[in-house]
Amino acid sequence: MTDEELEAKVKALSFWSGKNSMTIEDLATIQPGLARIMPEVGARTWKLYYAAKEQNWPMAKFQYKEIKGLMELGAFMRPKHEEALNQYMAENWKALEGPIEAKDFEGFKKAFEEAIDMANAYHELKEKPYIRWKLPDVPPPDMDLSPRPSAKK
Numbered sequence: 001m002t003d004e005e006l007e008a009k010v011k012a013l014s015f016w017s018g019k020n021s022m023t024i025e026d027l028a029t030i031q032p033g034l035a036r037i038m039p040e041v042g043a044r045t046w047k048l049y050y051a052a053k054e055q056n057w058p059m060a061k062f063q064y065k066e067i068k069g070l071m072e073l074g075a076f077m078r079p080k081h082e083e084a085l086n087q088y089m090a091e092n093w094k095a096l097e098g099p100i101e102a103k104d105f106e107g108f109k110k111a112f113e114e115a116i117d118m119a120n121a122y123h124e125l126k127e128k129p130y131i132r133w134k135l136p137d138v139p140p141p142d143m144d145l146s147p148r149p150s151a152k153k
């Protein structure tokens with residue numbers, strides 16, 4: 001069997017999910033794009049800020065890394081945005097790392113505000129000027145962000 005024949009056979013196969021029958025191409029198509037990843041980035045960015053404000057640095061570090069992972073996933077899923085996302089991560093998001101490590105909220109706040117301004121500049125660049133993320137005035141209600149006494153600092 002040639003590689004082409006094998007590929008045609010795999011493409012013709014479908015798999016039962018328990019609810020529906022799907023081909024490999026169906027499975028690829030339903031993976032999340034930026035429309036599903038970005039709202040999660042926003043929710044975690046909200047948690048990140050208020051964790052840092054509460055001096056809950058293990059939580060801030062966790063959210064920072066999760067957002068990095070989501071951005072990498074976004075770049076992989078949407079190659080047309082890969083360059084912009086990588087540039088943003090290297091030039092803007094990375095600036096949060098030092099203040100988080102140094103447990104320096106003032107430094108963090110400054111880098112955070114710049115990173116959000118740049119995120120919205122990228123939304124404009126990507127022809128979505130109507131998407132302007134903003135930090136909510138209150139901490140997220142679904143998580144206690146105060147430092148845990150037992151957590152490693």
Ligand code: HEM
Pocket residue numbers: 034035038039041042045081084085088115116119120122123126128131133
């Ligand atoms: C921490 C930084 C960022 C935050 C908090 C953020 C937040 C968001 C949110 C909440 C949405 C969804 C709006 C909605 O549908 O309700 C969105 C959409 C979007 N963002 Fe971001 N964003 C960030 C950085 C970036 C960067 C660097 C890019 C560069 C490519 C980008 C590109 C996009 C695009 C293309 C969409 C539209 C997705 C679609 O619906 O197809 N974002 N962003």
